[in-house]
Amino acid sequence: xxxxxxxxxxxxxxxxxxxxxxxxxxxxxxxxxxxxxxxxxxxxxxxxxxxxxxxxxxxxxxxxxxxxxxxxxxxxxxxxxxxxxxxxxxxxxxxxxxxxxxxxxxxxxxx
Amino acid sequence: xxxxxxxxxxxxxxxxxxxxxxxxxxxxxxxxxxxxxxxxxxxxxxxxxxxxxxxxxxxxxxxxxxxxxxxxxxxxxxxxxxxxxxxxxxxxxxxxxxxxxxxxxxxxxxxxxxxxxxxxxxxxxxxxxxxxxxxxxxxxxxxxxxxxxxxxxxxxxxxxxxxxxxxxxxxxxxxxxxxxxxxxxxxxxxxxxxxxxxxxxxxxxxxxxxxxxxxxxxxxxxxxxxxxxxxxxxxxxxxxxxxxxxxxxxxxxxxxxxxxxxxxxxxxxxxxxxxxxxxxxxxxxxxxxxxxxxxxxxxxxxxxxxxxxxxxxxxxxxxxxxxxxxxxxxxxxxxxxxxxxxxxxxxxxxxxxx
Numbered sequence: 001x002x003x004x005x006x007x008x009x010x011x012x013x014x015x016x017x018x019x020x021x022x023x024x025x026x027x028x029x030x031x032x033x034x035x036x037x038x039x040x041x042x043x044x045x046x047x048x049x050x051x052x053x054x055x056x057x058x059x060x061x062x063x064x065x066x067x068x069x070x071x072x073x074x075x076x077x078x079x080x081x082x083x084x085x086x087x088x089x090x091x092x093x094x095x096x097x098x099x100x101x102x103x104x105x106x107x108x109x110x111x
Numbered sequence: 112x113x114x115x116x117x118x119x120x121x122x123x124x125x126x127x128x129x130x131x132x133x134x135x136x137x138x139x140x141x142x143x144x145x146x147x148x149x150x151x152x153x154x155x156x157x158x159x160x161x162x163x164x165x166x167x168x169x170x171x172x173x174x175x176x177x178x179x180x181x182x183x184x185x186x187x188x189x190x191x192x193x194x195x196x197x198x199x200x201x202x203x204x205x206x207x208x209x210x211x212x213x214x215x216x217x218x219x220x221x222x223x224x225x226x227x228x229x230x231x232x233x234x235x236x237x238x239x240x241x242x243x244x245x246x247x248x249x250x251x252x253x254x255x256x257x258x259x260x261x262x263x264x265x266x267x268x269x270x271x272x273x274x275x276x277x278x279x280x281x282x283x284x285x286x287x288x289x290x291x292x293x294x295x296x297x298x299x300x301x302x303x304x305x306x307x308x309x310x311x312x313x314x315x316x317x318x319x320x321x322x323x324x325x326x327x328x329x330x331x332x333x334x335x336x337x338x339x340x341x342x343x344x345x346x347x348x349x350x351x352x353x354x355x356x357x358x359x360x361x362x363x364x365x366x367x368x369x370x371x372x373x374x375x376x377x378x379x380x381x382x383x384x385x386x387x388x389x390x391x392x393x394x395x396x397x398x399x400x401x402x403x404x405x406x407x408x409x410x411x412x413x414x415x416x417x418x419x420x421x422x423x424x425x426x427x428x429x430x431x432x433x434x435x436x437x438x439x440x441x442x443x444x445x446x447x448x449x450x451x452x453x454x455x456x457x458x459x460x461x462x463x464x465x
Contacts, residue, residue, distance in 0.1 A: 074332070078281075
């Protein structure tokens with residue numbers, strides 16, 4: 001194997017059940033389909049959330065998939081980029097909010 | 112940057128329909144095997160593909176256009192001189208006198224650039240005062256020259272349904288497909304159409320917009336997209352319209368050139384094939400439409416017209432028009448037809464599978 005990530009592999013995602021644990025795969029894909037269907041949130045809004053998550057979790061498959069999906073659903077460049085910024089600022093905030101623990105511990109240990 | 116000349120004027124090999132068909136059927140260019148469109152129709156009982164009821168008479172009034180859009184399936188532009196003569200329009204009128212259609216759909220190029228455009232519409236109205244006449248107006252033509260500034264009034268006077276391309280509600284994506292400044296002029300033209308009543312509630316004047324993706328991806332969710340377009344255009348520009356039609360880019364002519372040059376061809380074709388929808392296939396527009404070329408030849412659709420795939424049978428020209436034979440004919444199919452059957456399907460009226 002020359003690389004860990006291959007864009008062609010994304011097309012195989014739907015058939016992971018053929019390798020094993022078919023029922024679990026089927027359950028997952030049913031859940032996946034249900035989650036992304038129109039609901040209280042539109043499928044367009046859900047796609048933008050997925051795009052942000054794809055970046056935060058740094059999944060190249062998901063970034064490809066949800067860049068295409070948001071484009072197909074008519075999202076603008078600004079909407080797509082703002083979604084990524086939401087993910088980025090959450091990740092930064094999550095890091096920074098942990099500094100409160102550092103501050104607490106530092107105060108505990110210092111005069 | 113948009114091309115300034117058509118493929119034809121550049122003597123590009125994709126300017127030739129035979130070469131386009133060669134590419135579409137060449138496995139080497141594709142780099143993989145994909146089933147033929149026929150292989151998809153056969154198991155669902157749709158081969159040979161037959162008309163259901165021919166109720167749309169679509170006339171391509173010529174390839175001349177004031178724009179040179181990157182995706183244009185007509186390869187239209189200012190350098191294209193092929194436009195319908197008044198004699199050929201007379202042949203169209205002869206057919207309209209003898210046969211009843213629900214809709215006359217006038218397209219191009221920019222149909223308004225044909226010097227006999229207004230005369231033709233007046234003649235159609237004289238034959239049938241109630242028939243729905245659609246003009247596929249690219250919007251910018253209204254501002255292109257003083258002589259076109261009164262088109263909104265002319266459309267209103269003849270109760271024309273206006274269908275206009277607007278690939279997106281932002282300038283960046285619209286101009287990337289249709290040329291610099293097209294978005295700004297399109298917005299002005301839409302405001303002019305609104306000003307005479309088009310797209311306004313209870314005016315009876317229909318203004319529909321046509322969305323097609325500005326790139327190698329498919330359209331999705333016409334209803335949701337319509338809501339977004341309405342919200343964005345109303346909020347920012349005060350523009351109102353009736354419906355948004357989502358259309359898939361068909362892999363021929365300039366869009367095929369774009370796919371090949373950008374390295375997206377193989378993936379795009381695979382996506383079209385994998386998105387084949389039998390319901391969309393049953394409702395494809397060629398089953399209800401007859402497409403007339405600028406020179407009077409008959410085609411199953413505007414895409415077959417651009418690939419020079421004339422209707423099957425002996426009567427291939429308006430001169431020999433035979434409605435019975437046309438109703439019985441088999442529709443010519445090829446690999447580009449996957450564009451109309453992907454996902455929710457695609458036609459000049461948008462999605463076909465609800």
